[in-house]
Amino acid sequence: MSIAPYLKEIGRGKDGARALSRAQAADLMARLLDGQLSDLEKGGFALAMRIKGETPEELAGFMDAVQPRTLALTAPPTPVVLPSYNGSRKLPNLTPLLALLLAREGVAVLVHGFEEDPTRVTSAQVFEALGLPAVTEAAAAQARWADGQPVFMPLQRLHPSLAALLQLRAVLGLRNPGHTLAKLLPALPGSLRVVNHTHPEYAVSLAAFLTLTGADALLLRGTEGEPVADARRLPALKAFVRGQAEETLSVPAQAGSLAQLPSLPGEASAPATADYIRQVLAGALPVPAPIATQVSTLLALRRALGPA
The missing domain is CATH 3.40.1030.10 (Nucleoside phosphorylase/phosphoribosyltransferase catalytic domain)
Structure with a gap:
């Protein structure tokens, strides 16, 4: 599935871009991390977000996708x-x-x-x-x-x-x-x-x-x-x-x-x-x-x- 609908929201420039919801941001980042995007889509995402900037809700959604894909480590309490x-x-x-x-x-x-x-x-x-x-x-x-x-x-x-x-x-x-x-x-x-x-x-x-x-x-x-x-x-x-x-x-x-x-x-x-x-x-x-x-x-x- 293409991420074009997401790029259409975030790629309208600094003043015209709209933020993704937390769920949308998590879905987009999950696809990116799992290798489902083309190089062109990755570049479009990176450039659009660089111009627009991330909202806290978008960062939270991105992290919802990032965190479960982290190597499992066990450390002593409160590292x-x-x-x-x-x-x-x-x-x-x-x-x-x-x-x-x-x-x-x-x-x-x-x-x-x-x-x-x-x-x-x-x-x-x-x-x-x-x-x-x-x-x-x-x-x-x-x-x-x-x-x-x-x-x-x-x-x-x-x-x-x-x-x-x-x-x-x-x-x-x-x-x-x-x-x-x-x-x-x-x-x-x-x-x-x-x-x-x-x-x-x-x-x-x-x-x-x-x-x-x-x-x-x-x-x-x-x-x-x-x-x-x-x-x-x-x-x-x-x-x-x-x-x-x-x-x-x-x-x-x-x-x-x-x-x-x-x-x-x-x-x-x-x-x-x-x-x-x-x-x-x-x-x-x-x-x-x-x-x-x-x-x-x-x-x-x-x-x-x-x-x-």
Whole structure:
């Protein structure tokens, strides 16, 4: 069956397009993920949604199709999920530091994303430099968690069809809803998700999605698109419990001028970042205050969620 009726709704341009219902969005995404669309239809969908933008209801419908097709994983209670898709260009990628600090507190952490990016340093590369290579099997993930270590799993293994949707960017040169869905993916049952955005308008739409879907999450403006607080200045940390914003668990953005900058590696390469992380974990260097605050906020949020 053609998706032309859906494209007719979403493909009328920024001002003329109409949003799909949640059920329609779920049906369209299910067909896409199951390989029922032609390359032309996939391109039409990606371009139309890029121009129109996704509504929270559409994102919820897309996720209704995405979630059941995720690799089944079993983690200890209330794991934390960190979507790592941007990597770093200028600053060190400290998503692995966040993951390791949480793991040190007894939290099961899943980091997912792409292993390589030709222009950026990925979390997978930093984990590899730390002696924690990517995990590709469910049993290996459970063993890593049992050993008190975080898990990095490539999206190609966690959700192959979603990974294929993201890879359309290499052909079209534009992002599509798959990029947002990957950052919202509830990859583990009962998980606490860290959701990050790069532009202020996404803070509004992602907050609406988290409310609509009853999510447990921490929303923040990420560092170069990564789900870790900027080591130099704390962004606002907005906590959600079952979809409701919890001001008592949220933290406002740091105001005023910085008294001093943290000691960060002079380059953003994976080996340099890994060496810095080792020094922080060993206590030779302090944990950057914004990241320490993010860790304590996530721990408080987990406690508020209660038993899994």
